[in-house]
Amino acid sequence: xxxxxxxxxxxxxxxxxxxxxxxxxxxxxxxxxxxxxxxxxxxxxxxxxxxxxxxxxxxxxxxxxxxxxxxxxxxxxxxxxxxxxxxxxxxx
Numbered sequence: 379x380x381x382x383x384x385x386x387x388x389x390x391x392x393x394x395x396x397x398x399x400x401x402x403x404x405x406x407x408x409x410x411x412x413x414x415x416x417x418x419x420x421x422x423x424x425x426x427x428x429x430x431x432x433x434x435x436x437x438x439x440x441x442x443x444x445x446x447x448x449x450x451x452x453x454x455x456x457x458x459x460x461x462x463x464x465x466x467x468x469x470x
Contacts, residue, residue, distance in 0.1 A: 381444070389451055392424045396455050400462040404470055417459040425452040 388433045399420045403413045425448045432448075 391460055396420050396458050397462045400459050401466050404466040419461055421452060421455040
């Protein structure tokens with residue numbers, strides 16, 4: 379398994395978990411501040427952990443190459459959480 383395939387697999391699972399988590403917090407009826415905090419934690423953990431692993435690797439070229447896609451993965455997670463919350467509010 380090469381790095382691109384691994385990134386796509388992790389990214390897909392990451393975005394699925396975010397969508398499921400946002401809907402679940404909405405179904406539980408949590409207050410808005412707690413829902414936002416839960417979504418922020420879900421969005422930030424995976425890209426931060428992957429970036430930390432890249433930094434621990436010590437290879438600057440690998441970190442420079444994969445840092446940008448990890449930042450975009452976090453941005454995609456943010457927008458997915460926002461859109462999922464809007465849709466879940468209307469559906470649930």
